[in-house]
Amino acid sequence: MPDDLVVTDGWAIPAGDLHERFSRSSGPGGQGVNTTDSRVELSYDxxxxxARVRARLLDRLAGRLVDGVLTVTASEHRAQLDNRRAARERLAEVLRRAAAPPPRKRRPTRPTRGSQERRIAEKKRRGETKRGRQGRYDA
Incomplete structure (x- = not known):
């Protein structure tokens, strides 16, 4: 998988900037899991x-970075190639979410007169219901 990792339309990570490490997966699988290095760790500095996204990435991924390096793992598939694909997709998704611009601020709004009146009317109805229950269970 020597091709670049496409994160967004305008941003692709060169294959040389990605570092892959392989190890044995854990869990069930018998001999296969004990002999093949199918687990993949994919790292990106x-x-x-x-520069346009670096500050945002460093800020949003601060809890996941170790010395500025983001690492994702994949071991859910039996084949190393499938795990490599899964790790690349996972890394791209994490970077895509972290690089996304922040949502626009909510413009404060006021409740409409009709909604205020409906709320007050419902409160009055509820109060009447409760008032009607008073003294019902006196012995």
Whole structure:
């Protein structure tokens, strides 16, 4: 899988910037799991990201970075190639979410007169219901 990792339309990570490490998966699988290095750790140095997204990535991924490096793992498939694909997709998704611009601020609004009147009317109805229950169970 020597091709670049496409994160967004305008941003692709060169294959040389990704570092893969393989190890044995855990869990059931018998001999297969004990002999094949199918688990994949994919690492990317976030400090090498384009300047336009680097600060946002470093800020949003601060809890996941170790010395500026983001690592994702994949071991859910039996084949190493499938785990490599899964790790690349997972890394791209994490970077895509972290690089996304922040949502626009909510513009404060006021409740409409009709909604206020409906709320007050419902409160009055509820109060009447409760008032009607008073003294019902006196012995």
């Amino acid at each position: 976030v400090t090498r990201a384009p």
